Amino acid sequence: MEAYSRELINSLEEKGKLLRRDCIKCIGVGVAGHVGGSCSAADLVAALYFYKMKYDPKNPEWEGRDYFLLSKGHVGILQYSALAEAGFFPTEDLLHCKEPGFYLQGHPHLGTPGVEVGTGSLGQGLSLGLGIALGLQMDHKPNRVYVLVGDGEQNEGQIWEAAMAAGAKKPDNLCAIIDNNGLQAQGPIRDRLDSAPIADKWKAFGWNVIEIDGHNMEEILKALDAAEATKGKPTAIVAHTIKGKGISFAEGVTGFHNAPLSKEQYEQALSELS
Amino acid sequence: MAERNQRMAYGQTLLELCRENPDIVVLDADLGGSTMGKMIELEMPERHIEMGIAEANMASVAGGLARVGKIPFTNSFAVFAAGRAYDQIRQSISIGKLNVKICGSSAGCSDFGDGATHQSIDDIAYMRVIPNMTVIVPADANETVAATKYMAANKGVMYLRLNRNEYDNVTLENAVFSTDPTVLREGSDITVFACGIMVGKALKAAENLKGSISVRVVNVSTIKPLNREKICELARDTKGVVTAEEHSIIGGLGGAVAEALRRECKPVEFVGVNDEFGSSAHNYEDILKLLGLTVEHIEEAIRSLMQ
Numbered sequence: 001m002e003a004y005s006r007e008l009i010n011s012l013e014e015k016g017k018l019l020r021r022d023c024i025k026c027i028g029v030g031v032a033g034h035v036g037g038s039c040s041a042a043d044l045v046a047a048l049y050f051y052k053m054k055y056d057p058k059n060p061e062w063e064g065r066d067y068f069l070l071s072k073g074h075v076g077i078l079q080y081s082a083l084a085e086a087g088f089f090p091t092e093d094l095l096h097c098k099e100p101g102f103y104l105q106g107h108p109h110l111g112t113p114g115v116e117v118g119t120g121s122l123g124q125g126l127s128l129g130l131g132i133a134l135g136l137q138m139d140h141k142p143n144r145v146y147v148l149v150g151d152g153e154q155n156e157g158q159i160w161e162a163a164m165a166a167g168a169k170k171p172d173n174l175c176a177i178i179d180n181n182g183l184q185a186q187g188p189i190r191d192r193l194d195s196a197p198i199a200d201k202w203k204a205f206g207w208n209v210i211e212i213d214g215h216n217m218e219e220i221l222k223a224l225d226a227a228e229a230t231k232g233k234p235t236a237i238v239a240h241t242i243k244g245k246g247i248s249f250a251e252g253v254t255g256f257h258n259a260p261l262s263k264e265q266y267e268q269a270l271s272e273l274s
Numbered sequence: 275m276a277e278r279n280q281r282m283a284y285g286q287t288l289l290e291l292c293r294e295n296p297d298i299v300v301l302d303a304d305l306g307g308s309t310m311g312k313m314i315e316l317e318m319p320e321r322h323i324e325m326g327i328a329e330a331n332m333a334s335v336a337g338g339l340a341r342v343g344k345i346p347f348t349n350s351f352a353v354f355a356a357g358r359a360y361d362q363i364r365q366s367i368s369i370g371k372l373n374v375k376i377c378g379s380s381a382g383c384s385d386f387g388d389g390a391t392h393q394s395i396d397d398i399a400y401m402r403v404i405p406n407m408t409v410i411v412p413a414d415a416n417e418t419v420a421a422t423k424y425m426a427a428n429k430g431v432m433y434l435r436l437n438r439n440e441y442d443n444v445t446l447e448n449a450v451f452s453t454d455p456t457v458l459r460e461g462s463d464i465t466v467f468a469c470g471i472m473v474g475k476a477l478k479a480a481e482n483l484k485g486s487i488s489v490r491v492v493n494v495s496t497i498k499p500l501n502r503e504k505i506c507e508l509a510r511d512t513k514g515v516v517t518a519e520e521h522s523i524i525g526g527l528g529g530a531v532a533e534a535l536r537r538e539c540k541p542v543e544f545v546g547v548n549d550e551f552g553s554s555a556h557n558y559e560d561i562l563k564l565l566g567l568t569v570e571h572i573e574e575a576i577r578s579l580m581q
């Protein structure tokens with residue numbers, strides 16, 4: 001018997017596409033936005049917000065909620081899309097992202113409903129998540145903490161400070177998800193500052209490591225459930241993904257790390273993601 | 275007899291606060307024996323987190339703890355607690371106004387033996403420039419007790435700058451902490467605004483000049499937010515202003531006072547570190563002398579404004 005129903009898988013795959021479409025609308029035409037890294041992580045984020053995490057969009061500070069931290073803060077539009085689709089704020093607000101003084105900034109800002117911490121200076125989100133996880137454990141609370149980390153972000157030394165500290169303190173309510181899309185801003189990670197072998201590094205730091213295809217919804221759900229079932233150590237899900245996934249002209253193309261879309265590209269992206 | 279060492283006063287007070295308030299958590303970066311975080315570690319190990327030699331991670335972890343209602347105090351030498359973790363304090367903590375308390379221990383040149391790498395002559399400047407940040411430099415151990423209690427009782431990101439060494443108290447024991455500049459000695463010719471160990475030295479300078487120059491001495495232990503009205507009021511009726519701090523003359527107390535007095539047309543002279551790094555010394559007095567941070571330097575600055 002399948003662990004997850006076909007309906008569930010289908011609906012979550014559709015959510016992944018919906019989030020990508022929202023991201024494209026959020027960026028619009030002619031203004032730079034982080035298309036590539038949003039699309040690589042969209043299925044992971046869809047699974048978290050529409051399958052795994054507990055939250056109350058009408059009460060973002062609800063004590064029983066699980067925590068999501070976007071350590072790779074440059075794909076703020078992806079989290080905003082998930083929060084809007086989950087009901088934290090109107091989806092129309094996505095169209096006003098980055099307008100002067102508006103609450104949806106280029107990077108997540110504490111104060112936006114559903115955003116737990118501000119991120120954007122790479123390498124810090126995992127440490128913040130570790131602090132939340134340790135604080136919850138001190139109070140014997142069951143809430144879980146999910147941190148989405150970029151593979152390029154692993155160039156930052158603080159990621160490994162946090163990995164070492166979590167390996168030592170063993171908060172099993174903490175789950176890092178590494179969006180391993182293989183591209184950083186200036187090109188392929190293996191050619192710039194190679195962070196491989198990723199899984200081996202996390203294992204060496206004392207984490208439970210699960211490697212998956214980050215676009216296979218069933219594998220994503222299995223990994224998230226296995227992480228929750230793992231006791232005595234934190235879990236790192238290394239998700240192999242494709243930067244720009246779902247948009248033919250952006251898939252695996254470094255140039256779409258942070259790029260404006262032409263009118264034609266905008267229309268084509270929305271059409272391919274429909 | 276009252277405690278004369280700021281680190282000891284901090285550790286004892288923090289331990290008392292931990293006993294009273296279950297939300298307080300203390301973090302150290304392998305220097306708890308010096309910051310006095312070890313006092314909490316020994317009595318309440320469940321409330322102390324050893325973060326290892328990783329100050330950047332410690333600062334962000336503290337941000338996460340604050341996000342779930344804890345009141346984290348992070349401890350290390352000032353050059354590491356504030357300097358090494360500057361970006362984390364800015365990005366992880368201050369933008370989000372998280373309730374984190376950062377204790378910069380062995381600040382200024384008070385770690386005389388370890389030399390320039392361990393002497394924070396710039397921390398007031400780079401902490402003060404961060405929006406949402408409160409910067410407190412207690413004059414002595416007595417005021418450290420009051421400031422530590424104030425930090426635990428009031429929300430917001432705060433930086434506490436502590437001296438490593440023992441010296442005499444100049445403020446009262448068991449006083450309630452005030453964020454306003456406080457007059458410790460009245461005078462009518464020159465106003466000296468001082469912080470930290472330089473408050474006591476300013477009082478000595480004022481005493482030495484008694485009879486020739488009448489000097490008002492003001493303890494400015496809260497450098498940010500600075501009560502601008504009070505600074506102007508205390509400067510207005512004297513001929514000039516001297517600032518005295520164990521910090522660079524750029525961006526610290528002197529800078530803050532000069533900013534406050536920007537419409538007052540009042541001469542201001544700075545006593546502080548003259549845009550240079552410190553060095554090792556065999557004792558505290560030697561390094562203070564080398565860097566121009568003595569009673570005599572304050573007297574000279576006062577006299578220069580009377581000419």
